[in-house]
Amino acid sequence: MTGLHEPTLPAEWELVVGLEVHVELATQTKLFCGCANEFSTEPNTNVCPTCLGLPGSLPVMNETVVDFAMRLGRALGCSIHPSVMARKNYFYPDMAKDFQTTQYDQPTNRDGELALADGTVVGIERAHIEEDAGKTTHVGGGGRINDATYSLVDYNRAGVPLVEIVSHPDIRTVEHAKAYVSELRDILLAIAVSDAKMEEGSMRVDANVSVRPVGSSELRTRCELKNINSIRSLGRAIEYEACRHVDLYESDEAPRQETRHWDEDGGRSTAGRSKEDADDYRYFQEPDLVPLTPTPEQVAAIDGAMPVLPAARRARLGELSAVADDVVATVVERCQDALALGAIEAGADADKVLTRIQNDLAVDDWSAVTGQTLATLVQMESGGELSATQAKQVLADMAAGNHGGDPKSIAEARGFEAMESDALETLIDQLINDNPDEWFRFTSDDEGDRKKMQGFFTGQIMKATKGQADGRAVAELLSRKSAG
Amino acid sequence: MSALDIAAAVRSGERSAADVVDEYLARIDARDGELNAFNLVLAEEARAAAAAVDATVAAGDDPGPLAGVPVALKDNMCTRGVATTCSSKILEGWQPPYDATVVERLAAAGAVAVGKTNLDEFAMGSSTENSAFGPTRNPLDVDRVPGGSSGGSAAAVAAGLAAISLGSDTGGSIRQPAAFCGVVGMKPTYGAVSRYGLIAFGSSLDQIGPFSTSVADSAAVLEVIGGHDPLDSTSIDAPTFDLQAVLDRGVEGLRIGILRELSGGPDSVEGITSDVQDRAAAAAAALEAAGASVQEVSVPSATLGLSAYYLVAPAEASSNLSRFDGVRFGLRIDAPTTGEMMTATRTAGFGTEVKRRIMLGTYALSAGYYDAFYGKALKVRTLMLAEFATAYEQVDLLLTPTAPTTAFPLGERTADPMTMYVNDVCTIPSNLTGHPGISVPFGVGDDGMPVGVQLLGPALSEPTIYQAAAVLEEVAP
Ligand SMILES: [Zn+2]
Numbered sequence: 027m028t029g030l031h032e033p034t035l036p037a038e039w040e041l042v043v044g045l046e047v048h049v050e051l052a053t054q055t056k057l058f059c060g061c062a063n064e065f066s067t068e069p070n071t072n073v074c075p076t077c078l079g080l081p082g083s084l085p086v087m088n089e090t091v092v093d094f095a096m097r098l099g100r101a102l103g104c105s106i107h108p109s110v111m112a113r114k115n116y117f118y119p120d121m122a123k124d125f126q127t128t129q130y131d132q133p134t135n136r137d138g139e140l141a142l143a144d145g146t147v148v149g150i151e152r153a154h155i156e157e158d159a160g161k162t163t164h165v166g167g168g169g170r171i172n173d174a175t176y177s178l179v180d181y182n183r184a185g186v187p188l189v190e191i192v193s194h195p196d197i198r199t200v201e202h203a204k205a206y207v208s209e210l211r212d213i214l215l216a217i218a219v220s221d222a223k224m225e226e227g228s229m230r231v232d233a234n235v236s237v238r239p240v241g242s243s244e245l246r247t248r249c250e251l252k253n254i255n256s257i258r259s260l261g262r263a264i265e266y267e268a269c270r271h272v273d274l275y276e277s278d279e280a281p282r283q284e285t286r287h288w289d290e291d292g293g294r295s296t297a298g299r300s301k302e303d304a305d306d307y308r309y310f311q312e313p314d315l316v317p318l319t320p321t322p323e324q325v326a327a328i329d330g331a332m333p334v335l336p337a338a339r340r341a342r343l344g345e346l347s348a349v350a351d352d353v354v355a356t357v358v359e360r361c362q363d364a365l366a367l368g369a370i371e372a373g374a375d376a377d378k379v380l381t382r383i384q385n386d387l388a389v390d391d392w393s394a395v396t397g398q399t400l401a402t403l404v405q406m407e408s409g410g411e412l413s414a415t416q417a418k419q420v421l422a423d424m425a426a427g428n429h430g431g432d433p434k435s436i437a438e439a440r441g442f443e444a445m446e447s448d449a450l451e452t453l454i455d456q457l458i459n460d461n462p463d464e465w466f467r468f469t470s471d472d473e474g475d476r477k478k479m480q481g482f483f484t485g486q487i488m489k490a491t492k493g494q495a496d497g498r499a500v501a502e503l504l505s506r507k508s509a510g
Numbered sequence: 511m512s513a514l515d516i517a518a519a520v521r522s523g524e525r526s527a528a529d530v531v532d533e534y535l536a537r538i539d540a541r542d543g544e545l546n547a548f549n550l551v552l553a554e555e556a557r558a559a560a561a562a563v564d565a566t567v568a569a570g571d572d573p574g575p576l577a578g579v580p581v582a583l584k585d586n587m588c589t590r591g592v593a594t595t596c597s598s599k600i601l602e603g604w605q606p607p608y609d610a611t612v613v614e615r616l617a618a619a620g621a622v623a624v625g626k627t628n629l630d631e632f633a634m635g636s637s638t639e640n641s642a643f644g645p646t647r648n649p650l651d652v653d654r655v656p657g658g659s660s661g662g663s664a665a666a667v668a669a670g671l672a673a674i675s676l677g678s679d680t681g682g683s684i685r686q687p688a689a690f691c692g693v694v695g696m697k698p699t700y701g702a703v704s705r706y707g708l709i710a711f712g713s714s715l716d717q718i719g720p721f722s723t724s725v726a727d728s729a730a731v732l733e734v735i736g737g738h739d740p741l742d743s744t745s746i747d748a749p750t751f752d753l754q755a756v757l758d759r760g761v762e763g764l765r766i767g768i769l770r771e772l773s774g775g776p777d778s779v780e781g782i783t784s785d786v787q788d789r790a791a792a793a794a795a796a797l798e799a800a801g802a803s804v805q806e807v808s809v810p811s812a813t814l815g816l817s818a819y820y821l822v823a824p825a826e827a828s829s830n831l832s833r834f835d836g837v838r839f840g841l842r843i844d845a846p847t848t849g850e851m852m853t854a855t856r857t858a859g860f861g862t863e864v865k866r867r868i869m870l871g872t873y874a875l876s877a878g879y880y881d882a883f884y885g886k887a888l889k890v891r892t893l894m895l896a897e898f899a900t901a902y903e904q905v906d907l908l909l910t911p912t913a914p915t916t917a918f919p920l921g922e923r924t925a926d927p928m929t930m931y932v933n934d935v936c937t938i939p940s941n942l943t944g945h946p947g948i949s950v951p952f953g954v955g956d957d958g959m960p961v962g963v964q965l966l967g968p969a970l971s972e973p974t975i976y977q978a979a980a981v982l983e984e985v986a987p
Pocket residue numbers: 056059060061072073074075076077078185
């Protein structure tokens with residue numbers, strides 16, 4: 027719930043979106059020098075002549091970057107090409123050399139695709155290597171370069187390796203745009219080339235947005251939206267921008283091609299530079315670097331080492347269980363599917379494993395939990411040794427590594443013991459006595475009533491036992507008693 | 511005294527490096543006020559380095575093959591903690607935090623840097639008149655230019671202010687001043703010497719090389735500074751040269767080609783004076799007399815070199831020189847906004863010729879003009895590579911005059927850039943192809959000034975080039 031009016035695209039208009047995603051690669055060192063790829067430290071400490079663009083310095087290609095970029099390319103189904111680096115010339119204080127070294131007309135990765143969970147396929151035009159700029163803080167004035175009193179530049183980020191993934195304008199709905207970014211992030215995490223955090227800027231999404239009447243195949247003037255900091259923000263920005271275009275067209279005006287700045291707080295986009303006064307970047311081949319010529323053996327090695335990608339991992343869990351798709355998606359997104367498979371292999375019920383993980387393991391560090399210990403936990407719960415509430419608490423302790431992560435030791439230390447079934451039966455008999463109307467409804471043929479009353483009795487029992495009762499045992503007893 | 515003689519004397523303990531350095535510093539003191547070969551004399555540093563060499567000798571350790579040899583460095587090579595200016599106001603106050611690879615290698619070999627030499631600003635010029643610190647004069651006639659852009663390095667060696675020096679050659683900037691000053695100047699194969707720490711002019715053309723008074727010294731210096739450098743991606747990963755060993759092999763059986771288009775004859779570029787043509791012809795005849803076979807060889811695209819060069823070099827320069835923006839180092843002219851500060855700094859910091867080339871290069875790369883200019887120049891480069899490859903199937907080396915004329919009077923060509931640019935017509939092709947070339951003095955012109963003859967070869971043919979250069983040196987008048 028937002029409280030703000032979220033505009034909706036009228037049904038007779040169709041959205042046309044292409045996404046440009048910049049991803050910071052998680053290499054040890056920068057793209058062209060030996061400086062640490064780490065820029066949350068003291069400003070201007072991870073710098074050297076090369077990433078400061080000092081006169082006489084030269085770039086040397088970081089081979090790991092090329093490897094990571096090709097890994098990403100192959101994960102997106104791209105073909106790998108010989109390539110050269112190029113210079114994109116423009117003056118900006120945080121661009122140390124006043125040109126960016128990037129790939130222009132000969133990118134490493136071309137012509138891939140990304141399949142979304144619902145089967146929609148988005149074409150990938152290219153995924154190319156380039157360097158990041160430093161970070162400028164404009165102080166005074168309006169906080170922009172044009173009116174700042176002074177500007178501070180931190181070059182720790184200068185020369186950090188990026189891959190820019192450019193999609194075709196194949197995206198037709200806001201949901202697909204969000205799913206694309208989410209899926210791309212899952213892939214990046216799966217192939218371990220980036221931590222892909224939009225909020226921290228290691229994954230930056232620009233959206234090229236235009237609209238057209240439904241049924242048309244034209245590509246109308248697009249605007250490039252920048253400063254989108256989350257997937258949710260991406261959806262809002264696209265929706266807003268598309269409606270802005272429709273409003274213009276419907277009042278016989280037209281958008282002009284420009285870069286626009288998404289204002290998350292204001293919920294609107296504001297005009298940046300228009301294409302007419304855009305720089306001429308004067309691209310040419312970078313003479314200080316030699317061409318990249320990946321061999322078929324290198325590409326084969328990358329393919330051979332390619333981990334199973336999220337789509338296939340989701341499919342695997344889907345085959346093993348009957349839980350809802352979003353449960354599986356969450357588990358895979360959190361990279362907890364290997365854990366789940368381990369627990370299932372160790373004999374635990376697949377649905378219970380996945381549900382338990384999805385509900386109760388949304389923590390940053392769960393490395394102390396193993397497939398075996400998780401299986402034990404789930405089996406203890408199934409066997410009535412632990413109630414659901416207790417299992418949740420034990421799992422939290424397991425993730426924290428308490429008692430060596432051993433569920434039995436944890437349960438013992440916490441004093442969790444399943445209630446004796448005699449005691450439970452006595453309690454239930456008491457409840458039936460005290461609530462005859464409810465019991466009558468429970469035993470009726472009305473399925474809805476029966477469910478409702480099952481919830482009532484279970485709740486009462488849990489309340490009376492402070493969660494110590496085992497849900498399954500309660501259900502069995504209720505069922506047995508109602509049968510007569 | 512040659513550099514190798516100095517090194518031998520210092521290594522044997524016959525002479526101290528301190529003594530050698532004092533002698534050269536005294537000569538600089540006496541002569542450089544007039545010549546202006548040096549932007550900066552490193553007297554204190556040189557004495558300290560010489561003392562270290564002497565201590566190494568005294569300790570019985572190896573002081574290196576160039577022990578105690580005074581070397582002058584073109585002031586576009588980075589020296590740690592020592593001002594490096596490119597003879598431009600824009601680098602005012604900047605001290606590099608690191609040494610160029612060549613500077614490190616010379617120091618490791620025992621050579622002693624005595625100073626940083628004058629050049630045409632950012633190596634853009636052929637007379638060392640485009641310097642923010644005033645022109646360098648030719649030691650053989652102080653009313654004439656020493657050539658350029660490495661004029662300070664050439665003049666320093668010619669006047670005995672350094673035993674050897676380093677220059678950089680983007681379109682002839684080592685070979686042409688060597689010819690004008692009567693010394694040996696070598697531009698190695700592109701990638702044979704690391705460019706790390708050389709402040710770039712035209713990155714795909716720039717190459718560092720030595721000036722010396724003898725071919726043997728030149729070979730010794732190239733052996734030291736050459737070889738793979740992991741800090742320069744374009745550095746060739748090949749074994750280091752063994753050059754001194756080939757110097758006495760003679761030219762018996764070598765095939766020498768006279769490059770028709772750069773000979774002054776009917777199909778040649780214009781402007782090569784008859785006395786220079788005669789000296790080059792005499793050099794060819796002398797090689798023939800020494801046992802080489804000589805024939806005429808045609809490389810038609812050699813005549814296109816100048817035009818292609820004046821697109822490629824300025825294009826790369828326009829990008830290389832963008833970083834001089836007042837933000838991180840050197841000159842800064844304050845202004846209300848960052849953009850205005852950059853403009854004011856570059857307006858005040860760059861000289862006329864540098865601005866001209868930045869504008870030329872910016873234009874050549876612009877959208878809509880790239881194909882007609884920069885793109886076409888790249889095609890010429892490809893064509894030249896193919897034609898030179900064919901030529902080198904017929905001959906081992908090519909011979910041309912180094913420059914069309916001898917050293918011209920100061921101020922004669924500053925008004926018209928084109929008359930300056932044609933100076934490099936004979937040297938430019940090997941920068942475009944990346945091939946090596948050496949200029950060896952061979953007699954004098956009608957004006958009594960030295961003439962240089964150039965030997966060119968295919969990539970990594972340095973041993974053959976030195977082999978023939980040693981003969982030329984021996985038979986020179
Ligand atoms: Zn660095």
